[in-house]
Amino acid sequence: DAMVIQNPRYQVTQFGKPVTLSCSQTLNHNVMYWYQQKSSQAPKLLFHYYDKDFNNEADTPDNFQSRRPNTSFCFLDIRSPGLGDAAMYLCATSRIGLAGADEQYFGPGTRLTVT
Amino acid sequence: SQQGEEDPQALSIQEGENATMNCSYKTSINNLQWYRQNSGRGLVHLILIRSNEREKHSGRLRVTLDTSKKSSSLLITASRAADTASYFCATGGGAQKLVFGQGTRLTINP
Numbered sequence: 001d002a003m004v005i006q007n008p009r010y011q012v013t014q015f016g017k018p019v020t021l022s023c024s025q026t027l028n029h030n031v032m033y034w035y036q037q038k039s040s041q042a043p044k045l046l047f048h049y050y051d052k053d054f055n056n057e058a059d060t061p062d063n064f065q066s067r068r069p070n071t072s073f074c075f076l077d078i079r080s081p082g083l084g085d086a087a088m089y090l091c092a093t094s095r096i097g098l099a100g101a102d103e104q105y106f107g108p109g110t111r112l113t114v115t
Numbered sequence: 116s117q118q119g120e121e122d123p124q125a126l127s128i129q130e131g132e133n134a135t136m137n138c139s140y141k142t143s144i145n146n147l148q149w150y151r152q153n154s155g156r157g158l159v160h161l162i163l164i165r166s167n168e169r170e171k172h173s174g175r176l177r178v179t180l181d182t183s184k185k186s187s188s189l190l191i192t193a194s195r196a197a198d199t200a201s202y203f204c205a206t207g208g209g210a211q212k213l214v215f216g217q218g219t220r221l222t223i224n225p
Contacts, residue, residue, distance in 0.1 A: 103148060103160040104205075
């Protein structure tokens with residue numbers, strides 16, 4: 001029944017060691033999002049894909065990259081994680097209608113720890 | 116930057132009481148949405164209200180929207196311990212993304 005799946009749920013990486021987080025969806029939604037959420041803060045949008053079109057937020061560091069090889073999968077790559085990148089990473093999907101942003105379906109998140 | 120401002124930042128009430136959370140935003144919107152987040156989990160969509168709607172109900176939830184004041188409220192009636200969570204408002208414009216408020220941490224005491 002899971003609709004947005006994130007793996008792994010917990011990830012520990014070393015300072016500077018590249019890490020990839022994955023997200024998959026069974027909803028066939030055309031938009032997929034990656035958010036970073038730090039403790040007691042709102043989710044912060046890093047980037048999103050509208051079909052194959054990549055949309056980066058202006059303040060997303062170059063250290064963060066993303067890939068969407070097909071409709072179902074999306075990956076978040078952190079090329080050189082720093083201590084400040086420790087956070088919960090949330091993947092979400094949405095079907096965009098004529099009125100713009102529709103409701104988003106979130107995965108359970110991946111908790112990233114950087115040592 | 117976050118568009119939504121939520122008030123209060125934290126709210127603690129007794130089980131059975133009603134909980135009201137408020138959200139203010141700055142620019143024009145197509146819709147406003149409320150989400151719940153249990154500790155350490157993803158967000159769950161609760162309700163969406165469009166800019167031409169003033170009030171919407173879903174079970175024990177009631178959402179109001181006042182576009183002239185650029186504000187919305189979420190009312191949870193007859194609260195339960197399971198309602199303990201953080202609640203976020205999010206505004207949707209013409210683009211594909213939402214802008215989330217800072218959230219209200221709601222604690223329901225048994």
